[in-house]
Amino acid sequence: WGLTPHFGASRGEESYVVRTSQGGARTFYYRPHNLWGSFSYRAFVGYSLGPGWFAIMLNCGNLILKIAPPNHHCPTGQVGTYPYCSTPPTPVATCNALDVKKNGDTYQLTANASAANGATIQEYIYKVYRGNALVKTIKTNDKIVTYTEKTPGSYKVALTVKTSLGDKTSEACTKTFTIPEPERCPQNPKLLKADPQCQPCPADSTLWINDSRCSASFVQTKSASNLTQNNADATTVTAKSGDRITYTLSVKNKGLKEEEFTFKDQVGDVLEYADIFDAGGGTLTDDKNASTGSTNAKFLIWKAVKIKPGESQKRSFTIQIKNNLSAMANGKSNPTSYDCRIDNTFGNTVSTKVDCPAPKVIEQATSQLPKTGASENMLFAGVISAVVVFFYARSRQLNKEVRIIRRDMSAGTL
Structure with missing residues (x-):
């Protein structure tokens, strides 16, 4: 073994890279000892569990091994080619944000989520609450979905991202919105303000146009x-x-x-x-x-x-x-x-x-006769009766006087 190459790989010389304590790398070269010729060397001989028998030459301190060492590999949990090993990044998945945009009665829900270092996103789950009641659950593989709602109330949308690392959510993935009560007709709260029948009385704007008091007279x-x-x-x-x-x-x-x-x-x-x-x-x-x-x-x-x-x-x-x-x-x-x-x-x-x-x-x-009562009628009948009786009596008296005159004339006394 040595720090300098002498014979080249074609003659069986190989290299071995070792990491230094300062974080760098040093290359050692080893080759069959017989490439130097037939010489005898004095050395210190020892035994190790890893390489087995080894020797350290007295004249130069170089290492002599009986067998070539195996190639180095990166430790378990690291990646790369030894000695350039590194710990791989940890897989990560996060739910970053939720955006809610209103367009009339339709709401566009947009998810912002990420997955890296081998993690994957499998599904987006949107849950819509009115108050504390769940009114809609939307499961989709799309980041953008639409939701239509008209009922007035306070709403909350909670986004959960299903990933290979489990379900992910965050405060930023929860949004709220409110659908206000529709504006009512000032003159008739039973009607919406947009209702064509929501019209004030022409002469009294506080009255509804179809109010019984709003009429012509x-x-x-x-x-x-x-x-x-x-x-x-x-x-x-x-x-x-x-x-x-x-x-x-x-x-x-x-x-x-x-x-x-x-x-x-x-x-x-x-x-x-x-x-x-x-x-x-x-x-x-x-x-x-x-x-x-x-x-x-x-x-x-x-x-x-x-x-x-x-x-x-x-x-x-x-x-x-x-x-x-x-x-x-x-x-x-x-x-x-x-x-x-x-x-x-x-x-x-x-x-x-x-x-x-x-x-x-x-x-x-002369539109009518005089009006008389029962007493007037009795009096009138009595007068008529008296007149009739008078003329009847007078007629009998005249007949008697005529007979007396005729008798006296016949007797020669008159």
């Missing part, structure tokens, strides 16, 4: 003026043949909501003594609910119109009193029919007297 009024008699209030003058009277219908919405209103005026009583001169855009139609035989059961109707809260609308029409007023008697079933008055109601009633012909005046003056 139409106030109807009517007036009439006699154009022929200098636009006098038709209720204060008597209408004569040929007079023209204009009726004005007014409606005001005193409610909280815009609604549709149809102007509709019953003109049956008007047509008994007048004709429509100007309908004012209205249409004369029959009253379908009128009783059979009602010849003048008519309505004057205008197209429906929407009236906003606080808004007023008016409609007007003009009539002309007939030249030949009817003398028809009052109706028994309807005493207001042909009663020499025109009554027209639209909210309030406008009543106009009509200058009727003479027979109607007499009819009104």
Whole structure:
């Protein structure tokens, strides 16, 4: 053995590398001793369990072995070629992070995990909790999964990475998110704010549009003026043949909501003594609910119109009193029919007297006999009886006096 090569590998010289205490390496060379020739050397001889018999030469201190030593190998648990041995890195697997991204009602769950030095990732396990209750478990080989959820509440997603070294997780692999309660309709909490029916009352934003209090309230009024008699209030003058009277219908919405209103005026009583001169855009139609035989059961109707809260609308029409007023008697079933008055109601009633012909005046003056009770009837019967008795007695007395006169004349005493 020596530190310097002399003969080369072709002649059987080999080398042996040994690690030094400083961490380096030193190469020793050994070759068959006979390459030096046939010489005798003085040496110290010894025996060791490893190499067996050995000797140390006295003149140079070189080692002489009886057999070549076996090749060195790296110790158990190390890798490499001796003497360059090293301890291999320990396999490692970790769950590094979990990312949660919201997209509408869908949540994208992205895992960040790693495995090295021979460790492997086998599966990703996502567990979704609402409060403390498990609502979903997703097992997949993909790092990215999606999860859809709409129910309001507080959620937690816990990621566990199944590896060749066991299940791995960490605080960074647990994330939370919250699905808030959907915004409610301010006027009606039973509805969502996004509901098309979530609308405030037009005139009161604190009320729901379909609240019973959010409604229209139409106030109807009517007036009439006699154009022929200098636009006098038709209720204060008597209408004569040929007079023209204009009726004005007014409606005001005193409610909280815009609604549709149809102007509709019953003109049956008007047509008994007048004709429509100007309908004012209205249409004369029959009253379908009128009783059979009602010849003048008519309505004057205008197209429906929407009236906003606080808004007023008016409609007007003009009539002309007939030249030949009817003398028809009052109706028994309807005493207001042909009663020499025109009554027209639209909210309030406008009543106009009509200058009727003479027979109607007499009819009104003698519309009924005097009302009497039982005592008046007995008295009247008693008077009649007394008169009858008086004339009966007087008639008998006259007959007796005539007989006496005739007898006296026959006797010559008269």
